[in-house]
Amino acid sequence: MQKHNFSAGPCVLPQEVLQKASQAILDFDNGLSLIEISHRSKPFVDVMEQARALALELLGLEGKGYKALFLQGGASTQFLMVAQNLLEKRAAYLNTGTWSDKAIKEARIFDDILEVASSKDANFNYIPKGYEIPEDHDYFHCTSNNTIFGTQMKSFPNSPIPMVCDMSSDIFSRTLDFTKFDLIYAGAQKNMGPAGTTLVVVKEDILGKVSRKIPSMLDYKVHIDKSSMFNTPPVFAVYTSMLNLQWLKDLGGIAAIEKENDKKARLMYSEIDLNPLFKGFAAKEDRSDMNATFTLVNEDLKETFDTMWKEAGINGLNGHRSVGGYRASMYNALSLDSVKVLVEVMSELESKA
Numbered sequence: 001m002q003k004h005n006f007s008a009g010p011c012v013l014p015q016e017v018l019q020k021a022s023q024a025i026l027d028f029d030n031g032l033s034l035i036e037i038s039h040r041s042k043p044f045v046d047v048m049e050q051a052r053a054l055a056l057e058l059l060g061l062e063g064k065g066y067k068a069l070f071l072q073g074g075a076s077t078q079f080l081m082v083a084q085n086l087l088e089k090r091a092a093y094l095n096t097g098t099w100s101d102k103a104i105k106e107a108r109i110f111d112d113i114l115e116v117a118s119s120k121d122a123n124f125n126y127i128p129k130g131y132e133i134p135e136d137h138d139y140f141h142c143t144s145n146n147t148i149f150g151t152q153m154k155s156f157p158n159s160p161i162p163m164v165c166d167m168s169s170d171i172f173s174r175t176l177d178f179t180k181f182d183l184i185y186a187g188a189q190k191n192m193g194p195a196g197t198t199l200v201v202v203k204e205d206i207l208g209k210v211s212r213k214i215p216s217m218l219d220y221k222v223h224i225d226k227s228s229m230f231n232t233p234p235v236f237a238v239y240t241s242m243l244n245l246q247w248l249k250d251l252g253g254i255a256a257i258e259k260e261n262d263k264k265a266r267l268m269y270s271e272i273d274l275n276p277l278f279k280g281f282a283a284k285e286d287r288s289d290m291n292a293t294f295t296l297v298n299e300d301l302k303e304t305f306d307t308m309w310k311e312a313g314i315n316g317l318n319g320h321r322s323v324g325g326y327r328a329s330m331y332n333a334l335s336l337d338s339v340k341v342l343v344e345v346m347s348e349l350e351s352k353a
Contacts, residue, residue, distance in 0.1 A: 010189040011190055013244060039233055052069070058249060061201065089137070094117055095117070126285075127152070141164045144166065147288075183202045185198060192244055194241075313341070
């Protein structure tokens, strides 16, 4: 039976990417495995350079003063690195969920943080609007998509200070003017590749302005100077992310995948809104195209519904404990057909109830 993977992460990947990555484990360089050759060898250095170049190309940031890095430690380490490298006096943060909450916690190690707005009052089911970003702060930090709560920033402010964005769960999924951002970071495992590496895209001219000494492993400039090879990189995660970025480029880039993601989201939310057995969690104007969160109106139907979607080959549909219910994660490589299968199960439940 075909499996339909709605897991929130690690993300579903294209079959051709999985096949090429699997083959590289067996034979990447004349009979040598990808994971046993030297990471300093030319074949892998070429992989790293291609991955970095593809990231900038797809985001439209080539030749615009940005550098792409593939680092370790997940987005959680970036919560700390951003503050370590950029926070001199005070920073401004938009709090839209668990991950921005964690980013604020890490930044407070260095100084007090201004929360320009928060949606905590409604369990993060919406994106705050109408806030002001102070001009005398070092940077403004936001989270573009919130996997747990199913909300997404549909537009971004014109920030008077450098804008930093955690794009872990919707990177490469929609067209944006990425030049609005001075630093973007994203854990690979949500929409780009396997767990183990994190993409950082940073505009070089915002660096080197803090007075503190920065440990080498946490210094963006060190990683830039070493072409993202300062220490042993996570070779498999970088290689597979490179394959996935090439797959996206071959499809037609972000503009092409955005059209597919829009179809999936419209189909999913249409069923949630029209089926009286289900109720969406996030405010409609802020619904995520990547993570649709919803609950059953009548919890007595839970056992029946759970049995039905599992029998249909659906995986990873349970919601996060912070919200409950269900979460359909529709990352780039998830097919429209998989969404159709889920919608059919939801419709069938309605006919049985």
